[in-house]
Amino acid sequence: MKFFRNQRVGSLIRDELSKIILKELEFNGALMTITDVEVNDDLENAVVNFSVIPMNKSERVLSVLNKFRSRLQFMLHRKIEIRPMPQIVFKIDHGIEKAAEVEKIFLEVEKKEKNP
Numbered sequence: 700m701k702f703f704r705n706q707r708v709g710s711l712i713r714d715e716l717s718k719i720i721l722k723e724l725e726f727n728g729a730l731m732t733i734t735d736v737e738v739n740d741d742l743e744n745a746v747v748n749f750s751v752i753p754m755n756k757s758e759r760v761l762s763v764l765n766k767f768r769s770r771l772q773f774m775l776h777r778k779i780e781i782r783p784m785p786q787i788v789f790k791i792d793h794g795i796e797k798a799a800e801v802e803k804i805f806l807e808v809e810k811k812e813k814n815p
Contacts, residue, residue, distance in 0.1 A: 708781060709736040712745050715778045716787070719771060726763060729756035734792045738785055745785035748792040754799075757791045764789045 713736040720731070735748040749764075751757040764771070768787060776784045 705738040705740065705742070708742060708785065709738045709745065711779055711781075712736045712738070712747070712775065712785070712787070716747065716771065716775055719774050719778070720764075723771070723774070724763060724767060726751075726756070726760050729753065729760055731760050731764075734794065742781070742783050742785050745787050747787050747789050749789065750792045750795045752795075754795070761789055761791055 713733050716736075717733050720733075730752045731749055732751075733747055733749050737746045737748070738744070749760070751760045768789070772784075772787055775787070
């Protein structure tokens with residue numbers, strides 16, 4: 700039962716935080732997307748995974764998110780009335796970056812097979 704509650708709370712945080720960030724923050728030349736929110740069993744922490752395009756701006760976006768974390772937490776608490784409200788922690792999701800590397804390798808292998 701707790702597992703489903705964690706998923707529901709994570710999904711709710713992802714949806715509401717995405718809306719808040721879209722309205723409140725700007726990342727100058729970067730597109731940020733929340734990919735997943737992992738909430739622990741006791742609902743104390745929520746790890747917010749995000750990806751950034753272009754990937755080389757990920758650290759800058761993380762810096763901005765951390766700078767405004769308290770404000771985002773406050774605004775999120777006003778939108779979602781749950782007890783306890785998990786503390787948000789931001790984490791860069793490198794999944795897209797890794798997928799791009801794998802795709803590049805496949806393309807190189809395919810090119811070598813066509814032109815031995």
